[in-house]
Amino acid sequence: MGYLKLTPELMDIIAERFKALGEPARLQILDALRGGEVTVSELVDATGLGQANASKHLGLLHQLGFVTRRKEGLFVYYSLADRDVFRLCDIMCGRLEAETSARRKVLARR
Amino acid sequence: MGYLKLTPELMDIIAERFKALGEPARLQILDALRGGEVTVSELVDATGLGQANASKHLGLLHQLGFVTRRKEGLFVYYSLADRDVFRLCDIMCGRLEAETSARRKVLARR
DNA sequence: CCACTATATTACAATATAGTATTGCACAGT
DNA sequence: ACTGTGCAATACTATATTGTAATATAGTGG
Numbered sequence: 001m002g003y004l005k006l007t008p009e010l011m012d013i014i015a016e017r018f019k020a021l022g023e024p025a026r027l028q029i030l031d032a033l034r035g036g037e038v039t040v041s042e043l044v045d046a047t048g049l050g051q052a053n054a055s056k057h058l059g060l061l062h063q064l065g066f067v068t069r070r071k072e073g074l075f076v077y078y079s080l081a082d083r084d085v086f087r088l089c090d091i092m093c094g095r096l097e098a099e100t101s102a103r104r105k106v107l108a109r110r
Numbered sequence: 111m112g113y114l115k116l117t118p119e120l121m122d123i124i125a126e127r128f129k130a131l132g133e134p135a136r137l138q139i140l141d142a143l144r145g146g147e148v149t150v151s152e153l154v155d156a157t158g159l160g161q162a163n164a165s166k167h168l169g170l171l172h173q174l175g176f177v178t179r180r181k182e183g184l185f186v187y188y189s190l191a192d193r194d195v196f197r198l199c200d201i202m203c204g205r206l207e208a209e210t211s212a213r214r215k216v217l218a219r220r
Numbered sequence: 221c222c223a224c225t226a227t228a229t230t231a232c233a234a235t236a237t238a239g240t241a242t243t244g245c246a247c248a249g250t
Numbered sequence: 251a252c253t254g255t256g257c258a259a260t261a262c263t264a265t266a267t268t269g270t271a272a273t274a275t276a277g278t279g280g
Contacts, residue, residue, distance in 0.1 A: 006137065006141050008134070011137045014137060014206075015131065017132075017206075019128070019129060019133070022130070024125045026125075027116065028118075028121060039227095040226070040228095049269090052228080052270065053269055053270070054227095056229085057268095065205060076228090084201050088128075091198055092127050094194070095192070151256065161257075161258095162239080162241075162258080164257095165257060165258055166238085166239085167238090168257095169258075183247065186257060
């Protein structure tokens with residue numbers, strides 16, 4: 001089946017998104033948002049990140065459309081824009097498994 | 111449907127993979143490998159990257175299991191380990207489209 | 221208006237990464 | 251063996267990114 005053609009500009013944009021996911025702290029944040037809306041403070045507690053740091057990561061994730069914000073009084077509630085992130089992670093995990101089992105086979109064949 | 115649970119170590123590993131894709135030069139390389147096996151020189155020509163640079167990126171992609179190598183005489187032929195990369199890119203593109211059309215709607219509603 | 225809280229922003233130090241120039245190495249042809 | 255070629259490895263510079271400390275902003279309650 002035909003995958004999309006990747007123009008240079010599109011590749012830049014896509015790379016930018018992948019790079020955003022290429023950081024454990026941000027994956028942690030996204031994972032913490034699994035259950036639904038969470039405030040920044042809750043996120044800080046859940047992830048162990050510093051407040052400023054978490055805020056910065058959240059800013060990036062928001063800018064790239066991975067999360068949505070909703071301000072209510074003093075609090076800002078973040079939530080996942082969609083579940084794509086987890087689909088992406090699952091594909092990566094599938095790769096890992098394939099990789100690992102292939103390696104196991106090589107080792108077993110001695 | 112249940113997505114995989116992400117342990118901290120798994121997140122590190124996944125982040126490492128995403129980070130590898132988070133670089134236009136590497137996406138370019140992977141894209142150039144779409145058609146099948148390609149030598150490093152051909153890749154250098156196709157992408158415009160310097161030889162050393164391309165080689166370094168290829169080394170990383172190989173280490174992370176995105177590409178396979180095959181040496182034949184003087185040449186090293188690289189090829190895609192699988193088509194997952196393009197599935198991942200397609201999901202990202204889907205996100206972009208959704209994002210863009212949402213933005214268009216916001217603009218149209220003035 | 222003042223104190224307090226939640227979040228964002230800025231400035232900065234430490235680290236990581238990309239690109240490049242150079243060198244090393246393996247192989248092929250002569 | 252000698253030479254040239256294709257690729258990898260190393261060393262280095264320039265730039266980007268992370269995390270954090272300090273400060274700013276915005277809202278809330280007294």
